[in-house]
Amino acid sequence: MALQESGEMYLETIYVLSQEHPNVRAVDIGEELGYSRPSVSRAMHVLKDEGLVKTDDYGFVKLTEAGNVLAKRIYERHTVLTQVLLDLGVEEKIASEDACRLEHYISDETFDAIKAHVAQYGSKNKNKSRAKGKTGAKA
Amino acid sequence: MALQESGEMYLETIYVLSQEHPNVRAVDIGEELGYSRPSVSRAMHVLKDEGLVKTDDYGFVKLTEAGNVLAKRIYERHTVLTQVLLDLGVEEKIASEDACRLEHYISDETFDAIKAHVAQYGSKNKNKSRAKGKTGAKA
């Protein structure tokens, strides 16, 4: 079945961490999300069972092809939604936090409509967002 | 603590049903949400403990003052979000469904920003939405 918010957050976090550093450990994921090691351990097993994550020969966590597709999809929602909220005048921290929740509940149709809208009217600060990283995870 | 999506949906449903018919029964709430009678029964006890709901002398479910304030707040999010999505060109059914999930995850700040935006630029179909009721509940 479709992932819950929780699973999507793990995938997104792995994706973001992988871009900063190719060798992601479970403990790093937990730290980023503010979760305990056992919570991450179990989540990784679940995501492995779903074919979204794997472990390499050294024990580092990697996204599978399918996992990467999903993670990118979620991350794109995150960046676009954050930007839209910033454009609406929402304060940076709140924009990121809200985007981080909303990204899991928006349908493809609605997200596409928002993207189209942004493409048409543009964003007020086109260059600022991507650079800063920050998915809104707890720490 | 703050209500979860589930509790908010019960409140909103009670609110909407109360406007159609002042005497709302647990079974009506369950029917509207697609939940079983026991689920509603427990939820009502929880909401009573939180002082958001009460039962009148005939057993009909009523919102307390506090419950009404919350329910209205959530319902306003629902209607405004639905309208915004419609304005963005999202199909009616999807707009309502998305609004029904997003309404629980948007911060006050973001919602205010959206409202301000709508107030400034207006809505493409100002009169159509309110009339139709429909919270997006299952049935």
Add this chain to the structure above:
DNA sequence: TATGTATGTTAGCATCTGCTAACATTATTG
């Protein structure tokens, strides 16, 4: 009024997903 249906409640199960405690394994370092 008696009987059957509708409604509400209680008890207990299932799933998700966080947690801690305890243990195993691996890495580091004196």
Add this chain to the structure above:
DNA sequence: CAATAATGTTAGCAGATGCTAACATACATA
């Protein structure tokens, strides 16, 4: 190399929230 630290896993708890089964009560009509 031996001791300590860091990391990962297993086991089991907790709470939210859906469910069914079974029961109690209320209602409504033959």
